Amino acid sequence: MNQKLRFFIISLVVSTQLFASGFQINEHGAKGMAMAGAYTALALDGSALFYNPAGLSQLDGTQIMLGTTLISPSASFRGVTPAIDESSMESALFTPINLYVTHKLNDKWAFGFGVNNQYGLGSTWDENWDGRYLAIDTEVQTFYFTGGASYTVSDKLSIGVTASYVHGTVTIIKKNSLAPFDADALIDLSGTGNSFAYSVGLLYKVSDKLNVGLDFRSGTEVEFEGTADVTAPSSLISLVPAGDITAPLTLPYNATIGIALMPSKKLTVSADFQYVGWSSYDKLEVTFTETDYVSTSIRDYTDAWIARLGAEYHMSDKFDLRGGLLYDSNPVKDELVEPTLPDADRLGLNIGFGYKITPNISVDLAYLYLRFAERTVTNSEVDYTGGVAGFNGTYNSSAHLLGLNFSYLIN
Amino acid sequence: MKKILILLATTSLLFFVACEDRSDLTAPSAPNTGDADFTRFVTIGNSLTAGYQSGSLYESAQMYSMGKIIANHVGTSFEQPIISEPGIPGKLELHDLTPTLIPNSGLGELTNPNYAAPFNNLGVPGALVFDLTDETDLNAKYGVRGNPYFHIVMRDQAIFGASIVKQALALQPTFINFWIGNNDVLGYATSGGTSGTDPATYSLPTDVPTFTYLYNLAATAITDTTGYRKIVAANIPDIQNIPYFTTIGPKLAASLTDMGIPAMVYQSTHTGVGYGVATIADLADGTVLLTLTGSPATAYLGDRSGAYYAINNIPVPPTVIIDSAFGFSPYNPWPDNLTLEPAEITISKDATTAFNAVIQATVAANSDTWALVDINSFFAEVADRGMMIDGIQFTTDFILGNTFSLDGVHPTSRGYAVIANEFISTINSNFNASIPRVNVSTYPASIALGN
Structure with a gap:
């Protein structure tokens, strides 16, 4: 039986692309989001803690900003040939939050504290669908608790830095074939992990009409610890490993350059180029601590980038209209695409507005439609059977995101 | 105004892109069967x-x-x-x-x-x-x-x-x-x-x-x-390659090794004396094959009560003396119908x-x-x-x-x-x-x- 046990463990590899770009959330403030996230050279609200901490220096007094982004992804999969039935991801609503508190101490120093969810989301498929050995239920959540400071070097130049404590939770539910038996085991992996990350930013106001911003957010490695609970027919339970597991997961660095143009007092146009260091995510290793067995699955991501273009039109003292466009290249090679989160290059279209209810209270709303390029995989190296059979087929995905923020300027 | 135009353009682009652009997958075409016609x-x-x-x-x-x-x-x-x-x-x-x-x-x-x-x-x-x-x-x-x-x-x-x-x-x-x-x-x-x-x-x-x-x-x-x-x-x-014949023998060889018993005795119609001896090696390498249907009988090896015959409602063969050790004595050998001898x-x-x-x-x-x-x-x-x-x-x-x-x-x-x-x-x-x-x-x- 040992040989079988070993085989089983090998196939237990958590072959999920937890942190594909689909799991990276870049929407942490409705103002920046409505401008397609092209906000590195602006960073004009508490979300500067995320976009560019140097921007904290621009914020007067003490400000509180609180909000959420409602995310509703949908995905369908057709395949595996010769079966071309369609399976759909169950609908779900994710609600990453953001909270920022900033305070300007003096002309030189400003500080801020924030909480947001920089990586997260999940997917749920029917528990008996074709890809059940790859993914049934996957959910990831990370909380970034961030403290930041900015220093105004001159009228034109400010710099900023943040440090974040990262707390992550992961749940993965999938099935494993118990071949040669006509039975499946249901695997329920859950774990939590913590780590630290930092960011540095720079904001340079070249003129009244031009800003340049730079931001670097470090990657981090979260060492997840958790347990594997397994449900299987009683006659086979002895074949099935369970118990404590550890799995380090790498989150990528992000380096962003942005510019903002203010051709008139009413119009702002901004553009960002964000480079995401996904190639650091080359493999996923899960260690079963009781047996010291290590299962490795190759992820082999490539670096990705996101281009963003945004605009804001100042219609009145109370009302700002915003819009934008983004293109997000995905880091997952065709042969490694999986239904955990079916990733693809995407185009995003943003629209939103800001409204000042009083001089001190404002509300911002942003809507983002993300359209994933239809992705047909014919050379899949992702096995869905417990043997070797590529998970070929066509993925079709999109997402609706709605961002909402309240801001309060205390004075 | 210019910006509003851009927004309008953006919005219409949204509708354009939002249209489902999936191309229909088609079932794979029938394979080329050459001169073989599978119609009937x-x-x-x-x-x-x-x-x-x-x-x-x-x-x-x-x-x-x-x-x-x-x-x-x-x-x-x-x-x-x-x-x-x-x-x-x-x-x-x-x-x-x-x-x-x-x-x-x-x-x-x-x-x-x-x-x-x-x-x-x-x-x-x-x-x-x-x-x-x-x-x-x-x-x-x-x-x-x-x-x-x-x-x-x-x-x-x-x-x-x-x-x-x-x-x-x-x-x-x-x-x-x-x-x-x-x-x-x-x-x-x-x-x-x-x-x-x-x-x-x-x-x-x-x-x-x-x-x-x-x-x-x-x-x-x-x-x-x-x-x-x-x-x-x-x-x-x-x-001789199918598990019906290759499962019980090697398993029994392992048990005999554990028990320190060098061989077992099976009923034979080919040896002239009515029984044959299968050593551990014979069982392990398939020189003598035992059938999968013999699996229940392995529990009675060494038994001297005739339990194998009694429990399975099999008449005790006339040559068998049941108080001899089942499977080890020439007088109570492992049954012929569960053995494929050389x-x-x-x-x-x-x-x-x-x-x-x-x-x-x-x-x-x-x-x-x-x-x-x-x-x-x-x-x-x-x-x-x-x-x-x-x-x-x-x-x-x-x-x-x-x-x-x-x-x-x-x-x-x-x-x-x-x-x-x-x-x-x-x-x-x-x-x-x-x-x-x-x-x-x-x-x-x-x-x-x-x-």
Whole structure:
């Protein structure tokens, strides 16, 4: 039986692309989001803690900003040939939050504290669908608790830095074939992990009409610890490993350059180029601590980038209209695409507005439609059977995101 | 204003992009079958053709009969006599990993008894080469053989033909899979050499002249002299490689080693003294084979109460003195019907070799329309060193070897897919076809669990 046990463990590899770009959330403030996230050279609200901490220096007094982004992804999969039935991801609503508190101490120093969810989301498929050995239920959540400071070097130049404590939770539910038996085991992996990350930013106001911003957010490695609970027919339970597991997961660095143009007092146009260091995510290793067995699955991501273009039109003292466009290249090679989160290059279209209810209270709303390029995989190296059979087929995905923020300027 | 225009443009772009741009996936086109025409596809044979698994014939196994796999793959219709779960008889199920195997106490039934044509799958579990051309009335035949499957698989003899071959020809087949002869040696071997299929003594494998005559009789009947209908025939795997014979001996060898006992004693009809001695090495290397049906008897080794006979309601043979140690004393040996002793292994092997020569000669004589699947060599290789196919390790190990079902003789669904691929390879290389192999791992694992 040992040989079988070993085989089983090998196939237990958590072959999920937890942190594909689909799991990276870049929407942490409705103002920046409505401008397609092209906000590195602006960073004009508490979300500067995320976009560019140097921007904290621009914020007067003490400000509180609180909000959420409602995310509703949908995905369908057709395949595996010769079966071309369609399976759909169950609908779900994710609600990453953001909270920022900033305070300007003096002309030189400003500080801020924030909480947001920089990586997260999940997917749920029917528990008996074709890809059940790859993914049934996957959910990831990370909380970034961030403290930041900015220093105004001159009228034109400010710099900023943040440090974040990262707390992550992961749940993965999938099935494993118990071949040669006509039975499946249901695997329920859950774990939590913590780590630290930092960011540095720079904001340079070249003129009244031009800003340049730079931001670097470090990657981090979260060492997840958790347990594997397994449900299987009683006659086979002895074949099935369970118990404590550890799995380090790498989150990528992000380096962003942005510019903002203010051709008139009413119009702002901004553009960002964000480079995401996904190639650091080359493999996923899960260690079963009781047996010291290590299962490795190759992820082999490539670096990705996101281009963003945004605009804001100042219609009145109370009302700002915003819009934008983004293109997000995905880091997952065709042969490694999986239904955990079916990733693809995407185009995003943003629209939103800001409204000042009083001089001190404002509300911002942003809507983002993300359209994933239809992705047909014919050379899949992702096995869905417990043997070797590529998970070929066509993925079709999109997402609706709605961002909402309240801001309060205390004075 | 300019910005509003941009926003409008952006919004309209949104609608454009939001339109579902999925291109319809189409089912893959039918494979190129070359000179092989599967329009009317018939399989003729025994349990291996029927799709028999785990001691039973039942729907979830028949769905993966070798013929059904090929028919689905080339896109042709293929009617089978579908038997509802848990099959006839109730299929073997695994209750624990000891392993404890218990037949399901339920019974299935034929779901399409009124199908108004011969079935495309004319595999009859238990069929001998004799049965292919035998025209005996099925009721009379049941009286003699007690085999329910002739009634199940064959349609009305008066309408569709009295024999299996005649019913096959009634379908005007354009392609035939022909795999017969296994039971002409297996019947003898699985009985531990205590009964057989030769018409003279019924204590040996079918004799070679009879086999030759009957094989050629059936072969001649199905051969198309116009050359259009193509036929693939498979030969017979050596019996000593199947888990039915290779599981208990090595297991017992390990127990004897643990107990420090060098050998066991089995009842023999070939040694002249009524018993034979199997050393640990004999059991481990297959010099002496014990049948899977002997598994319960292993619990009584050394017993001096006659419990093996009493509990299994077997009359104590006159030569046996039950207060001698069961399986260790010449006076109470391991039973003959659970043992294939060296002479019997030789008889089985010789019969297999002779039958395979007949099959090969028949194929060679009709090489314009016939082709041979050398399934014997294929299984010898699987038995010898295992085979990794589509990521699954196939060996002849019982249960965990992926190849054989719980009866130790018949393949699993994936095992049938492996066999289907061997047929496909032969079809491709002989009939200018290029049918892709099936991906074995996409077929379900099929060893059933008991409740």
